[in-house]
Amino acid sequence: MNDENPIIIEMKDITKTYIVGLEHVHALRGINLKVRKNEYIAIMGPSGSGKSTLMNIIGCLDTPTTGLYLFNGMSVSDMDDNQLAKIRNKEIGFVFQTFNLLPRSNALHNVELPLIYANVYSQERKERAVRALNSVGLGDRIHHKPNELSGGQRQRVAIARALVNNPSIILADEPTGNLDSKTGEEIMQLFEELHQKGNTIILITHEEYIAEHAKRIIRLRDGLIESEEIFTTRKVMV
Amino acid sequence: MFSKLKESFFISISAILANKMRSFLTTLGIIIGVCSVVLMSTAIKGVDNSFQQGISSLGSDVLYIDKFAWFSSEEFWKMRNRPNITYEDYEKFKSLVNLPLAVAPQAISVRNIKFREKTAEAIFVTGSTTEYLETTNFSFKSGRFFSEIESESGRDVVVLGYDIAETLFGNIDPIGSIVKIGGFNYQVVGVLNKQGSNLLGAFNPDRQVYVPIKSLFRHFGLSWRSITIVVRAKNSQLLEETKIEAEQVMRQVRRLKAYESSDFSINQQEGLIQIYKNTVGVIQIGGLFITGLSLFVGAIGIMNIMFVSVKERTREIGIRKAIGATKRIIMAQFLMESSIISMIGGLIGLFFAIVLSYVIDQFIPTSVQISAVLIAIVISLLTGILSGLAPAYSAAKLDPVESLRYE
């Protein structure tokens, strides 16, 4: 762990409260968090502890109720919709449990989409999308639609899409949750490689053996960080 | 920017194709709407054109001195008590006026005209003098108008309107042939070129014939009826002056005292245009409004289906937002979709309008013009955008987290 790496994410006393009818649901009660470049973090915790809520706030899909959130030193709470969209496009790569690919588009087009929104021109766009698909081992499936791919392959497409714009950070909310353990393990290998190449990764998981891939495990309970573990030595992988 | 638009375009096309039946049914409303609006506007244009054409054969610089006003608030029975305008009135009038280019009497009788076994029924037979020609813009297909001598001596010669000549003679040149007008023999001396439109009905010069007024009086004994004095000004700038002079001279002819009101009316084309606008114009606006309603219904159909589309694709919207689509992009995508649906409908509607206009052309001279094509494209585009606005906005403002969770 290199403490000299720049800080990408800094959170101070982040809370998130949902109002459902007359009831206030405190999903996050005061999160303090720093994430440096090239960290590999797993977030764990029981269901309803606020993992996804935290992830959505980190990914600028949602805004905190109170607290300070700096992304690359910029205050996210001061940003308007367009600036948030730009951050999501350029700086963040999402990987979801349910893949969330566009069903009518083939793998190539799904991966190209962030580049389209980033105004990258078609020639370069295609090259970069193909490169991203190659890097997740799907170079021979680029014209397949999601329903013509296996679950593992779909998640690879989603990872390629998350990677293609060279984001500052990759956020994965239970990326192996819909996969069998063997396929899940393959996906984790892929994250491992991405981390080796210098990417910053935060992933949510329920499984200890998945979390063990990470270098830092954050445990949430009732909207608070309950504990943190940092592993300086790498776990042995096959 | 371009690549985003292209993306929106292809997404829209694939969304439309993914629901072919639904898209088709939605388009149907626009097809019917655009088709009827285009047909209506071309029909209006057709009616206007033929009216203009017809009225121009009356001449914008021509006055008609009549016993009755064409349009008047005065009671009809009051005008009934006016003295008839006689041939003698005409002669006195003509000898006293200076300004007009031409002055001619006009008497009309309705008769059947026969050539061999062919008959044209209930034809307006206009009696006048040689000078009548100068009050019109007539041109001749063959032959000539009747001469001064023929006019003065009341010879039985006739000039045929284009349609009459066509009906009675077909392709044969009628000059020199004898036709029977109300049982009397007339020699054809001229045939007019096509002048007017179907709209003026019996008043259309194409369906009239012209004979010397004295001949008309002799055979059909109309001299006791009121005639019209047709007065043509030298040009339309002089029309007002000519009208003032005509009024004075006519009062002189009638020996009216200064305090007496005129016992005749001076009519002109303008009044006809006015009445046309007041009646036909209202009908036209009504027609456009009603056909516009069908377009409106079509627009509501699109709006409805766009709301459904937004609902169905909530998750897709969430995905797009998560990877960086701005509100504007989402908005553009749905506006594009509604516009494409509407444009497709518009083009199909236009196609049907063109086909149908050939059918309608049999009754009202219509043709779909470039302007109608533009109208169709513009209104369908506008309809698409307007009807897509609310659904597109509802899509753009969806919360990304909520929509990603949507099943």
Ligand SMILES: Nc1ncnc2c1ncn2[C@@H]1O[C@H](COP(=O)(O)OP(=O)(O)OP(=O)(O)O)[C@@H](O)[C@H]1O
């Ligand atoms: N949109 C919402 N409206 C109201 N309450 C919400 C909303 N989203 C989340 N919550 C509540 O916030 C709390 C945290 O939810 P969150 O989805 O972050 O949990 P999680 O840790 O991801 O759980 P899981 O492991 O089941 O995915 C839960 O109590 C949940 O009911």
Ligand SMILES: [Mg+2]
């Ligand atoms: Mg969750």
